[in-house]
Amino acid sequence: MRLALAFAALLLAGCLEGPRAQPDVDLKLPPVETPTLPSIPTLPTGSTPTPTPAPAPTPAAGLRNGGFENGTEGWTLEAGEGSHASVDCESASAGACSLRLGHAGRGVSARQDVPAGNARAAFLSYKTRDPAQLHRGSTWFSVTLYALDAQGAIIEDGRMVWDESEGYDEFRTDSIGSQVPAGAATVRVLFAAGPSVEGAEATGDAATWVDDVVLTLSPFPGPSFRNGGFEAGRGDVPEDWGFGTGVSRDCALAHGGLCSLRINGATTGAGFAPENDTIRIALWVRGGAADEPLVINATFFRESSALGYLTGTAAAPGETWTRVVLPPGAVPEGTQKVSLHITAALDAPWWIDDVDVAWGS
Ligand SMILES: [Ca+2]
Numbered sequence: 326m327r328l329a330l331a332f333a334a335l336l337l338a339g340c341l342e343g344p345r346a347q348p349d350v351d352l353k354l355p356p357v358e359t360p361t362l363p364s365i366p367t368l369p370t371g372s373t374p375t376p377t378p379a380p381a382p383t384p385a386a387g388l389r390n391g392g393f394e395n396g397t398e399g400w401t402l403e404a405g406e407g408s409h410a411s412v413d414c415e416s417a418s419a420g421a422c423s424l425r426l427g428h429a430g431r432g433v434s435a436r437q438d439v440p441a442g443n444a445r446a447a448f449l450s451y452k453t454r455d456p457a458q459l460h461r462g463s464t465w466f467s468v469t470l471y472a473l474d475a476q477g478a479i480i481e482d483g484r485m486v487w488d489e490s491e492g493y494d495e496f497r498t499d500s501i502g503s504q505v506p507a508g509a510a511t512v513r514v515l516f517a518a519g520p521s522v523e524g525a526e527a528t529g530d531a532a533t534w535v536d537d538v539v540l541t542l543s544p545f546p547g548p549s550f551r552n553g554g555f556e557a558g559r560g561d562v563p564e565d566w567g568f569g570t571g572v573s574r575d576c577a578l579a580h581g582g583l584c585s586l587r588i589n590g591a592t593t594g595a596g597f598a599p600e601n602d603t604i605r606i607a608l609w610v611r612g613g614a615a616d617e618p619l620v621i622n623a624t625f626f627r628e629s630s631a632l633g634y635l636t637g638t639a640a641a642p643g644e645t646w647t648r649v650v651l652p653p654g655a656v657p658e659g660t661q662k663v664s665l666h667i668t669a670a671l672d673a674p675w676w677i678d679d680v681d682v683a684w685g686s
Pocket residue numbers: 553554555556579580581582583584585678679
């Protein structure tokens with residue numbers, strides 16, 4: 326009952342809609358009282374915890390001068406008219422210096438290319454400070470990870486974090502993650518900022534400081550589900566996933582990469598388009614209370630009609646990351662989108678990470 330109430334409260338609060346960077350499909354949930362669901366065979370309910378060791382990311386030695394203590398060494402800076410990129414040794418999160426992207430004029434950027442080696446996933450953490458409080462509606466700041474081939478062509482446009490939020494005077498840590506496809510020679514880290522309206526100039530001294538840039542390359546591919554590793558986000562707000570009271574990104578605890586998602590007495594969700602007619606959902610979980618399973622529900626939609634469900638529960642594993650695999654299920658014919666919803670009770674927080682979707686034929 327408590328679960329149902331929390332679920333309903335979230336629905337009412339509209340918390341399942343992401344703040345920005347909307348998922349591929351809307352997080353439309355089935356009506357609470359589903360009047361005429363087609364007779365879809367009930368899929369088995371249950372979970373198959375299969376503990377396996379978590380792959381450990383390897384630190385990347387490739388990114389140089391991530392703290393900007395050696396001036397601009399390693400970084401390529403570009404600035405449009407009226408903007409200015411420079412190393413500032415009067416403001417720093419650690420050490421003496423940071424990078425200042427002054428974007429009162431046109432766009433400004435700083436980038437660095439790092440050898441990809443055998444990496445299949447890249448994770449970037451960094452700190453930013455933006456004390457001018459001018460960002461709302463007038464300027465933007467973005468962080469992007471690209472993968473490039475040996476000729477320098479972009480083969481993976483990676484993940485971008487886009488920020489038009491209000492200012493903040495203290496350096497804060499954010500992170501982003503991306504796949505690195507086979508054939509990638511280089512991973513590009515790009516920080517950029519500019520005015521929100523093309524050709525316009527921001528008023529005043531709009532600037533964002535960047536410091537403590539750390540790139541981690543992993544030889545293991547990230548999860549196939551969009552931001553299923555929760556590496557993309559700003560602070561505790563994940564990209565693509567429903568966010569609100571009881572749901573927050575946690576970059577102090579992760580199964581893979583740097584971050585996971587913490588759920589407590591709430592539901593989170595994400596939508597995606599089906600790629601085949603059989604689906605298997607797997608994810609890593611941690612935490613919870615013994616008598617309150619985690620509920621994982623995938624709903625298959627044609628427009629706003631629910632065609633069927635795939636449901637599983639996970640027993641609380643406590644302090645050990647545990648892999649939960651839902652029974653494979655058939656994607657009902659005519660499905661246009663799938664909404665994945667994960668619900669945790671209030672008694673103890675759960676962490677989820679590396680949400681993976683595999684498709685059959
Ligand atoms: Ca993760």
